[in-house]
Amino acid sequence: MTTVLDRPVRPVVARLRRDRRRWAWALGAAAVLLWSLAGAGLFTGDVVNPGGTAQFGRFAAAALSPALDAGFLGLLASSALVTVAYAVLGTALALALGAVGAVLVSRTTWGRRRLGWLLSRGVLAVPRGLHEAVWGLLLVNVLGLDPWVGILAIGIPYGAVTAKVFADLVDEVPRGAHSALLAAGAGRASATLYGLLPPAAGGLLSYSAYRLECAVRSAVVLGMVGAGGLGYQLSLSFASLRWEQVWSCVYALSLLCLAADVAGRAVRRRLAAPPPGPGRDPVLTGAVVVPLLLVAWSWWYLAVSPASLVSARTAEQLAHVLGAAWPPATDGALLGSLGALAVDTVQMSVIAIAVAALGAVLLAGAAARPPGRLSPARRVGGAVVRTVLLLLRAVPPPVWALVLLFVLLPGVLPGALALGVYTLGVLGRLTAEAVEELDPRPRAALAALGARPVGAWLYGVLPGAAGPVLAYALYRWEVAIRDTVLVGLLGAGGLGALLASEIAAFDWAAVTTVLAAIVVLTLLVDLVSDRARSVMR
Structure with a gap:
């Protein structure tokens, strides 16, 4: 029989158990780190290459004297436009897929049907488990050197990640308005649209801006494996050991990331502290209008054609790759x-x-x-x-x-x-x-x-x-x-x-x-x- 004096003991016991679990996990993490360092040869083998220090010094010294000739800067500018176009269209596709996917994996959609929710989340693990560069290498064998390779390579894995994040943001919104609408007879779609999306809109828009910044870096990585843009120029300069050009590419990429970072920070600040008074906020309005204009421009600049996705050659090549890929090697x-x-x-x-x-x-x-x-x-x-x-x-x-x-x-x-x-x-x-x-x-x-x-x-x-x-x-x-x-x-x-x-x-x-x-x-x-x-x- 539990007495009143026993009740204060329970929180103390629970806290001690929680602390023991934390210490156990911390010690386990330290052991895994030591095991990893040992596996990397840090304790037993030679890991330093003394012969490369001179080349590394030349690389570091070139940071103070990047290539600034007009011809190379013009090439960088055109390459930056390609990178931005891929990042914008990839992000747009990811947001579209994420909005649809969020409905399919949200707890709000599945309710108490936990098995369906777990299975839907498990499906997302496949596309987001593969890096964009892997998607690019796979897609180029199906589509060839088509702009869709870069767009899909960014949009597919980012769409899976975005669906998970969007669903989590919507699920964490207070349920009062949603429950009231359901009780008043509104359907699930209407209750979600008017009861959950408005309070979650700030987080959704903020994450979309952050995803664009990530897409810029991913577009550069795809450029290094053949998609063009800044990444391609960076890989060419690196292969030829032209360190001044490498640093020019790095600085150009940094400016793109900085622009995306500043824009995203401005949106997040405005969402956190909106200006008083009625009327539309020009910053938030621009956060919606400017990306739409960028999507239209990117589509035109890359000369994207939906026909290439459904062409006979694409279908034939896809059937060949899938046929050769199954069954897996064992x-x-x-x-x-x-x-x-x-x-x-x-x-x-x-x-x-x-x-x-x-x-x-x-x-x-x-x-x-x-x-x-x-x-x-x-x-x-x-x-x-x-x-x-x-x-x-x-x-x-x-x-x-x-x-x-x-x-x-x-x-x-x-x-x-x-x-x-x-x-x-x-x-x-x-x-x-x-x-x-x-x-x-x-x-x-x-x-x-x-x-x-x-x-x-x-x-x-x-x-x-x-x-x-x-x-x-x-x-x-x-x-x-x-x-x-x-x-x-x-x-x-x-x-x-x-x-x-x-x-x-x-x-x-x-x-x-x-x-x-x-x-x-x-x-x-x-x-x-x-x-x-x-x-x-």
Whole structure:
């Protein structure tokens, strides 16, 4: 029989159990990191290539003297237009697919039918489990060098991701208005349209702007595998060791990412604090009208033709690839190599996330824009850190991998560090935004009591930022698994290297097996990441 005195004990016991689970997961994560570092050869083997330091120095020195001749700048401008056009049309397709997919995978649609909801979510794991570059390599074998390759390669995986995010945003909206409309006799579609979409509109529009920024980087990656644009020029300059041109491409890409970042930030700020008074907001109106105009221009600029999707040649080539890809290859040698390379892929992603998370924690304070007046040194330092983070995420991971191969021997480590550097640029920005949204009063109180800036940061900011940082890091781990395939395509190891060799050999049955392994691995990491987030909450 439970007494009144027993009741206060229950929350304490539950808290102790939760703390033990957290410590168990933290120790497990540390063990996995040590295992990954050992697998990368950091403790036992030679990983440094001393002969490449001179070339790396020339690459770094060229950052101060980019190519600025008129001919190359004109080429960069035309290439940037191609990249923007692919990013805009890819994002438009992703948003359209995401809006339809969100209806199919939302909890609101399925209600209490949990099995149907889980199955619909599982279907999305297939398209979003493959990187855009993989989609590009597969589609080019069906469509040839057609603009639809770049558009579909961005739109299909991004559409699956967008459907999941849109569904989560709608599901998290308060249900009062929706329930009232249903009780008044409205249908499910009408109740969702008028009861859930208006309060979720801000988050939907904000995420759409963020997805456009991501699409710019993806368009560059696709350019490196043959889609044209800035990525193609970047790969040509890198292959010929023209470092001044490489840095010009990097700076041009950074400007595109900065423009998308600034536009998205302006939309998010206006949604968070709309101006008072009636009438349309010009910023939000522009956020809708300008993308529509860009879609029309991109369609014309790339000369996109729907007829190429339904042509006889496309149907014939698709039937040939699908026929050759099924049934999947099941020979022992392939399956054995899949296991070993899957281990390399996981180790690469773990090291990348550890590097990115540590760097994000160290740089988030400087990158954040705290409220109030700042000293000139603080403003300049913050601008420098934000610029560095922008450059880190503007350069595609394959370029970082190729640069690191100057000073590191081929293997897991250069691919892991390349992903870590790139992910640091993304995670550092997200972490800085999380710090900006924290309550500033604890830090101000500690500063008023005489605490030094470092102490105020450690005790007034870091505890509140730990949760968002951990959540972002675990989410980026899922993305890093996909990105390991990208650097693997260029020889950094893991499943991506095997996939590249099988595609080059046109062994479509083996390609199917490798793709299935990548999707399963992505799904497993997704489940582990989701469980870790729930334990650490």
